[in-house]
Amino acid sequence: MAQEKLYGGIEAGGTKYVCAIGSATGTIESQTRIETTTPESTLQRVVQFFLPYTQAGLIKSIGVGCFGPVDLDPKSPSFGFITSTPKPGWQNTDVVGTLKRALGIQVAFDTDVNAAAFGEFSLGASHGFDPSLYLTIGTGIGGGFIKDGKPMNGLLHPEMGHIRIPHDRKSDPYGGSCPFHGDCFEGLASGPAIEKRLSSRGENLSPDDPFWELEVMYIANAIENYICILSPKIIVLGGGIMQRGNLLPMVRRKVQESLNGYLKSPSLSDNIDSYIVAPDLGNRSGVIGAIALAVQLESMTRGD
């Protein structure tokens, strides 16, 4: 029997579901990886993983950080559903209802990137910084914003990758990979955008490839917009593209250069190396964040 109280967490991605049992302090007791196939088969296997724990009364809540778009409005008939995703077969999938019915537990539900943001805020690089921003730059680009101790949502959830940023077609004639917006931030700077533009995956480019300057400019322009709009106290910059060794310091310098001293804060002038930072939890941000969502839900239910 575990010393610490346990919770469930699911990082529900388009290629894999990571399911875990863990504690509020980040200990993972058990974890499994399930390939994302059909909704029925995938969620069935998720239920099988958790069932022994719920039946034994060891967990009462599960947090889910889910690929989207998802419906986060508790008043909506499709609350807890994956809605208009391009992923075949997954449109209108009732994730929360399926788990609740099969497992008889409470479910905290949010987007994958909000969960990762909450993971870094709870136990990672942005711990103690409120408000804080987490960005992931990889196959997709997304951001989660933590304000007053929880991920921020509104009319819908944020779609931070789809902002419009300057695009000089002379230096970069590529029209962008976003099927909705062409050259939005994700359309210009995500992994698929790099691959389609250069016919080479980002990880195969030399760190000295001149393309990275362009990539850094797009990332810096987007970060500048997030800073001007959200004024976070820290920015955690994760995702596969950021694994490139030189990118993070280049982004910091470019953000400073582009803000040009307009915003007066030591975080932006003297301490930018601790203002724009790498994640602490690596690829575990999402699942630890999902567990943290479950912890928060139970705490709210008890009225802590």
Next chain:
Amino acid sequence: MAQEKLYGGIEAGGTKYVCAIGSATGTIESQTRIETTTPESTLQRVVQFFLPYTQAGLIKSIGVGCFGPVDLDPKSPSFGFITSTPKPGWQNTDVVGTLKRALGIQVAFDTDVNAAAFGEFSLGASHGFDPSLYLTIGTGIGGGFIKDGKPMNGLLHPEMGHIRIPHDRKSDPYGGSCPFHGDCFEGLASGPAIEKRLSSRGENLSPDDPFWELEVMYIANAIENYICILSPKIIVLGGGIMQRGNLLPMVRRKVQESLNGYLKSPSLSDNIDSYIVAPDLGNRSGVIGAIALAVQLESMTRGD
């Protein structure tokens, strides 16, 4: 003696200070307009306006919506100061301290645009919509975001006018008017940007002038970014430039066209006319919002 409890409100602008005594329901009992000259003289006159009310015990709190940049960090030694403003003589002006010492009252302090956002949220067009966004497009461009019933701030206050947006120099070779960023949103679309680009003030351009299409595109691109990042439930679009009769419907259409159906919400598809709206309070948003900040401060102090 007034039936309703009274509060003070100050819209502290770079050209004028509007001081008012009013109630939580928006009744203004008394109001005066003070030209912004030196800090000493201006604040002296502000104090003279409020002194009879504070001495009689009729008001215990004043809200201030202030031009900036301002320091909103309660832990900072310069909290309540106007900090690095370009306005001559006003750098490092202790607005909150001066009022507190002279009047012996509580002071709620925020930016001018956050106060206006809070005014529209309290008694105007965005009442009941949380989160909500208020934008002003005029001499400057700024935005205030209301989340969980209060204006959102972070590391600093938002500077929403200074975001980077696409700028096609072929169709618009103007380099922008922002002394820090050149062609940021404010540098491309504010009143001074129009005047410098066209050698004509916006109000002198015909409503059919082809320039407005460019202006609408900049505003729509910026709004798209605010939507993707903040996901507000309503957007109130005020300021002098928006007084142009045709601009608001053009902006709505352009936002829809540019989002291209990616975000699924009836607010963005069917009901955009009630999603992007004009202010209800006209040029009183700021002073009513300042009073509402005082109301909120007293309510928090009492622990309501």
